[in-house]
Amino acid sequence: MEAGDCRYQFRIALLGDAAVGKTSLLRRYVEGGPGTPEPEPEPESAPTVGVEFYSRALQLRAGPRVKLQLWDTAGQERFRCITRSFYRNVVGVLLVFDMTNRKSFEHIRDWHQEVMATQGPDKAIFLLVGHKSDLQSTRCVSAEEAEELAASLGMAFMETSAKDNCNVDLAFDTLAGTIQQALQQGDIKLEEGWGGIRLIDKTQISRPRSRKQHAGPCQC
Ligand SMILES: Nc1nc2c(ncn2[C@@H]2O[C@H](COP(=O)(O)OP(=O)(O)OP(=O)(O)O)[C@@H](O)[C@H]2O)c(=O)[nH]1
Numbered sequence: 001m002e003a004g005d006c007r008y009q010f011r012i013a014l015l016g017d018a019a020v021g022k023t024s025l026l027r028r029y030v031e032g033g034p035g036t037p038e039p040e041p042e043p044e045s046a047p048t049v050g051v052e053f054y055s056r057a058l059q060l061r062a063g064p065r066v067k068l069q070l071w072d073t074a075g076q077e078r079f080r081c082i083t084r085s086f087y088r089n090v091v092g093v094l095l096v097f098d099m100t101n102r103k104s105f106e107h108i109r110d111w112h113q114e115v116m117a118t119q120g121p122d123k124a125i126f127l128l129v130g131h132k133s134d135l136q137s138t139r140c141v142s143a144e145e146a147e148e149l150a151a152s153l154g155m156a157f158m159e160t161s162a163k164d165n166c167n168v169d170l171a172f173d174t175l176a177g178t179i180q181q182a183l184q185q186g187d188i189k190l191e192e193g194w195g196g197i198r199l200i201d202k203t204q205i206s207r208p209r210s211r212k213q214h215a216g217p218c219q220c
Contacts, residue, residue: 006064007065010196014070015096016098016104019098053072060173062177087119089195091125097129099141100139105141125182130159130160132161132163146159
């Protein structure tokens with residue numbers, strides 16, 4: 001599906017501690033869409049530097065086609081000055097923790113607070129993601145406590161695995177569907193100068209289905 005067929009662009013960011021699996025989850029989603037071959041495994045997983053961009057077009061079940069512009073942010077603290085500058089212009093956020101890393105779960109409230117402080121309340125739609133669900137034997141966060149946290153922050157919770165390709169499409173599709181619903185109901189509005197949601201110019205030349213760019217070095 002070409003991005004030129006899409007009516008809206010939704011900007012979505014993945015946030016969470018370093019090494020929780022944000023890049024792997026995103027690559028699995030972008031490269032593992034319908035009709036595409038299985039993604040090549042990463043030769044070695046290098047930490048994200050600043051922010052990297054991907055995109056994928058999606059036909060919403062009850063709505064138009066949308067282009068998801070997906071921002072993979074670095075979890076490392078030293079890149080925070082770059083990643084923070086992107087929060088204001090997102091409409092959707094996947095808050096990702098590693099189910100085998102308790103600290104990454106405990107930091108979810110901080111990540112949520114970071115976005116809320118930048119955006120103001122009621123702007124972004126969040127989804128809490130417990131990642132690496134294939135590692136059940138070393139899991140140290142229960143589904144119940146993750147659901148409790150999600151409910152207290154007003155979002156849904158989902159478990160995913162990039163390794164097993166479990167719930168990967170469902171997580172992104174659910175978030176995009178919730179954004180579309182909020183747009184339809186007027187809970188989120190298209191605003192001049194805000195990049196979270198954009199109407200796509202139909203005269204735009206179609207671009208390749210996915211691409212990756214680097215946002216440049218940290219200026220801290
Ligand atoms: N078992 C398992 N390992 C995973 C999964 N997803 C990612 N990993 C591993 O987790 C490690 C970190 O993955 P990344 O995708 O680089 O993590 P990240 O959150 O993007 O890290 P930063 O860029 O530093 O913020 C790598 O060794 C991956 O192979 C998964 O679903 N299951």
